[in-house]
Amino acid sequence: MHADTAADAAVESLPRAADVAALHRVARRRKPDPNGQRKKRVDARYSDEEKAAILAKARSLNISGAHYVAVVTLAHVHGDLTVPGQRTQLDDYIDELNALRRDVAFIGHNVNQIAKKLNSGGHPRPGDSDLLAQTDRTLGSVGEAVRHIAAAANQAVSYKAVQ
Incomplete structure (x- = not known):
């Protein structure tokens, strides 16, 4: 194992302070049962x-294991936490960007086919050189858009x- 890999693994295993603080806030937010006791299991x-x-996590927060499991579960139920592997808005955003990149690249492919047809020889028609110039500009714009999306x-x- 390289030193960089070991250092990266050590950093990844440490919890982020914001995550610990957020979990502590969630654990402390649970309101008492109005009847004085929770009875459902x-x-x-x-x-x-x-x-x-x-x-161990519950002890680090100074609460019981049952309380910890309950507040984390209820936080997820109320949308405050995500379960590992659960899709998030960021996942949807990444998928949208990838779909957009694919669609814009397809436009570039079509414009490239137009340019190929215009450059395939034969007798140019009036306006072909203007169309080729516009095609070249469009391909440049599409390429730039794909790079920005990527x-x-x-x-x-x-x-x-x-995260």
């Missing part, structure tokens, strides 16, 4: 490692990777 099964991780998609993917 939902059972879940965990491996020994999962249970240990849940209890850059935006890459930036969104990079942003998602650090």
Whole structure:
């Protein structure tokens, strides 16, 4: 393992301060039951490692494991947290950018076919040189648009990777 890879793995394993603070706020927000006691249960099964991780996190927040599981679950139910692997608005944005890039690139392909046809020889017709010049400008604009869309998609993917 390279030193850079080990350092990257160590940094990735550390929780972000904002995430810890947000989780702590969520854990503290649970309001007491108006009747003084919660009576309904939902059972879940965990491996020994999962249970240990849940209890360790709960202890770090100074709350019980049951309270921790309840507030995290309810936060997700209310849209405050996402489950790993769950699609987010950022995922939708990245997909939209990729679809847009594909569509704009297809326009460029069509314009390129027009230019190929105009350049295929034969006798030029009046206006062909103007049309070729416009085609060249359009291809340049399409290429620039595709590069900008790709850059935006890459930036969104990079942003998602650090979350």
